[in-house]
Amino acid sequence: MIGLGSMGSMMARKFVAAGHPTTVWNRTPGKADGLGAVAAPTAAEAVAASELVVISQVDYKSMFESLADVDLTGRVLVNLSSDSPERLREASQWVDERGGVLVTGGIMVPPPGIGQPGAYVFYAGPKQALTDHQSTLEVLGRADHMGTDPGLAMLYYQAMLNIFWSTLISYFYSASLVGSAEQLRPYVSTMLNDLTEDGPMGFLRILTTSIDTGDHPGGDNNLHMQAVGAEHVRQAFAEASLDTTVPAAVAALFAQADAAGHGPAGLSALVELIRKPS
Numbered sequence: 001m002i003g004l005g006s007m008g009s010m011m012a013r014k015f016v017a018a019g020h021p022t023t024v025w026n027r028t029p030g031k032a033d034g035l036g037a038v039a040a041p042t043a044a045e046a047v048a049a050s051e052l053v054v055i056s057q058v059d060y061k062s063m064f065e066s067l068a069d070v071d072l073t074g075r076v077l078v079n080l081s082s083d084s085p086e087r088l089r090e091a092s093q094w095v096d097e098r099g100g101v102l103v104t105g106g107i108m109v110p111p112p113g114i115g116q117p118g119a120y121v122f123y124a125g126p127k128q129a130l131t132d133h134q135s136t137l138e139v140l141g142r143a144d145h146m147g148t149d150p151g152l153a154m155l156y157y158q159a160m161l162n163i164f165w166s167t168l169i170s171y172f173y174s175a176s177l178v179g180s181a182e183q184l185r186p187y188v189s190t191m192l193n194d195l196t197e198d199g200p201m202g203f204l205r206i207l208t209t210s211i212d213t214g215d216h217p218g219g220d221n222n223l224h225m226q227a228v229g230a231e232h233v234r235q236a237f238a239e240a241s242l243d244t245t246v247p248a249a250v251a252a253l254f255a256q257a258d259a260a261g262h263g264p265a266g267l268s269a270l271v272e273l274i275r276k277p278s
Contacts, residue, residue, distance in 0.1 A: 002043060002067075004026035007114070014140060023050060054137075056080050057081045059082060060091045062081065063091065079105065080106070106157025108120050170246065218265045222265065222266065227254035230247075230254040234251040254270070
């Protein structure tokens, strides 16, 4: 285990608890105390201790620095650090040139959720390398292989983070607008359930079909009317003397799509603007 921040430390604990002999190394000494793992004095010694090397650092630059002079021959590196998809592709080649195999990953839970029911990890890269170590890695959570392109793990990871952050930030804005998060919460909870239900009225399911087919029916609920409404939302925040950064960005996106001729279409037509920004 390379990297013993809050994520890496929890991963090490989970591996140890599952009975896996675990060697750890961290750039800042002293973080291995109480983990039940063997602390290696150098990164090279940690890598030499096991065929499987799990990495949890702040970014891929940290891996390049930590393992710059380390022999990676025969090692499978599973890097669960965050970075850009293109950086992960560069890292795969970097590891390959040093005799190792890189499996990239994005773990979709915070530290307390690691190894808990519902935890899962997006993986990408050579499928066989993941298969060979899947039983060990599933100590952390379900292993979902997204494809051989090393960048895909981070692409899915960041796509999910974008939804998570955007949804919660919108809740923060709306709670500030009405003045009480507790009064608003049950309405938000109902809306989210309605959005994601699988029945014939499930909005997420309907929009998914529209996005993938390119068919964006508008009718009485067309994008032009929603663009007008989005501007009214922005005005409400401005009148309340609240920050308008996110409401203004949403209103601007609606207005841009309307001006581009998507007004008669439905909400999902926004994806056409997102895919082809001006």
